[in-house]
Amino acid sequence: MITIIELVARLQPGRAGPVLLLARVARHIGRLARHLRPASRQQLGLLVLVVVATLAACSSVGAASFDRWAGDCPYPDGAAIIHAVTIELSASERSEDLLDRRLQLIDGHARQAVDCESRLLVLALDGGRATIVHDDTFVSPLNTERARDNQVPAQARDAVTDVKAALAERAGRPAPATSDPGASFLALADLLAGLPSGATIDALVLSDGVTSTPDVQLNRRLDDGELDRLAAQVAPRIDLEGRVDITWPDIGRTADPAPPPGEWLRQLRDLWRAVCSSAGAASCTITTV
Numbered sequence: 001m002i003t004i005i006e007l008v009a010r011l012q013p014g015r016a017g018p019v020l021l022l023a024r025v026a027r028h029i030g031r032l033a034r035h036l037r038p039a040s041r042q043q044l045g046l047l048v049l050v051v052v053a054t055l056a057a058c059s060s061v062g063a064a065s066f067d068r069w070a071g072d073c074p075y076p077d078g079a080a081i082i083h084a085v086t087i088e089l090s091a092s093e094r095s096e097d098l099l100d101r102r103l104q105l106i107d108g109h110a111r112q113a114v115d116c117e118s119r120l121l122v123l124a125l126d127g128g129r130a131t132i133v134h135d136d137t138f139v140s141p142l143n144t145e146r147a148r149d150n151q152v153p154a155q156a157r158d159a160v161t162d163v164k165a166a167l168a169e170r171a172g173r174p175a176p177a178t179s180d181p182g183a184s185f186l187a188l189a190d191l192l193a194g195l196p197s198g199a200t201i202d203a204l205v206l207s208d209g210v211t212s213t214p215d216v217q218l219n220r221r222l223d224d225g226e227l228d229r230l231a232a233q234v235a236p237r238i239d240l241e242g243r244v245d246i247t248w249p250d251i252g253r254t255a256d257p258a259p260p261p262g263e264w265l266r267q268l269r270d271l272w273r274a275v276c277s278s279a280g281a282a283s284c285t286i287t288t289v
Contacts, residue, residue, distance in 0.1 A: 073116035080199035083113035084191060085122040086130070086184040087167070088207035091175035095255035099167065102206045103160055105249060109204045110156035114138045115149065122163050123187050124170055125207070128180040130187040133166035134159060181207040181272070182235035185279045188246075189238040200282070205248040209268045222267060231274035240280045248272065253289040265289070 075081050085106055106122065113120040122134040136159060140148045184205045192201060211234055222230065251272060252265045265288050276284035 073112065075116055075118075079116075080196060081116060082119045082121060082191070082195070082199065082201050083109055083116070083204075084188065084201050085109055085120075085163075085204045085206065086125055086187055087122065088125045088179070088181055088184070089167070089170060089175070090127075090179035090208075090210070092179060092210055092254045092256065093208055094171055094175060098253065098255050099164075099171075101250070101253075103164055105204060105206065106163055107156050107160045109202075110159045111152050112202070113159075114140075114152045114155045120159055121191070122166075124167065125180070125183045125187065126170065126173075127178050128183040130183065130190075131170075133170075134163045179210055181205075181209050181211055182275060185235050185238055185240070185275065188244050189240060189279075192240060192243060199243070201244040203244055203246045205246055207248070207251070208254045209248075209251040209272055210254065221263065222270075227270055227274045228278070230271060231278050234271065235275045235279060238279050240282070242280055242282045244281050245283045246276055246281045246285065248276075248284070248286040250289050251286055 087102060087106075110120055117138050117140060119137040120134065121132065123130045124133045138155060140151065142148050142151065184203075184207060188201060188203055192199075195201075252268050269286055269288050273284055273286050276286065
């Protein structure tokens with residue numbers, strides 16, 4: 001006979017790890033409760049309910065941060081916002097698993113664009129050259145917020161299907177000889193230059209961060225001055241004018257097994273944080289694998 005907690009875990013496999021762990025703890029608490037007085041059992045039961053509620057809340061927060069859409073547009077009505085995605089197609093980033101992961105992230109960005117009724121622009125970077133693979137502006141004819149929310153997943157799914165088809169076609173071409181994640185900043189600067197002065201960009205950067213322009217050696221600790229000089233080499237001086245918010249997840253995640261976490265990965269993250277800062281982004285959220 002399984003516990004209620006274990007049943008929830010089976011119905012929600014994405015959360016099975018933490019939920020099943022809680023189930024094991026609950027079993028031990030149940031055994032302990034047999035030896036307690038009724039009043040103490042009641043206090044223990046309240047404690048278990050608090051733990052379950054906390055776990056559920058944490059799981060919900062985790063899901064929202066993963067797909068970047070929690071059911072409400074984070075921008076005020078009428079805000080001039082573009083949801084942009086740059087996705088690099090270098091030789092180190094061509095695998096089905098990596099593409100699936102990135103499509104999940106694009107889905108979250110697309111959902112937010114649909115909910116905000118904004119423009120979703122997806123750019124593929126091939127050897128430093130940016131090509132539009134999807135460009136759509138979402139405007140809902142529906143009157144109620146609930147009706148609009150209900151259409152978000154389907155519209156986002158259509159956009160992701162379009163992107164997947166475009167990327168699959170490009171994946172059949174030879175991989176570029178160079179890897180240039182810095183081209184994302186140039187592409188965003190070019191996009192910004194064509195926007196009205198009050199418009200802003202919510203950008204999702206999808207790249208492993210590995211660059212060959214120039215060949216960057218990150219296997220030793222670099223001081224701040226070296227990082228700044230290297231950042232200037234990797235990405236030319238550009239100005240995002242404090243109007244671009246950049247989210248860059250999974251830096252260091254390659255198609256092939258990446259080097260183990262350590263100095264290399266920290267340096268890669270620090271390098272692109274320095275580039276992001278010198279480029280004048282409004283915010284930079286860069287996380288490693």
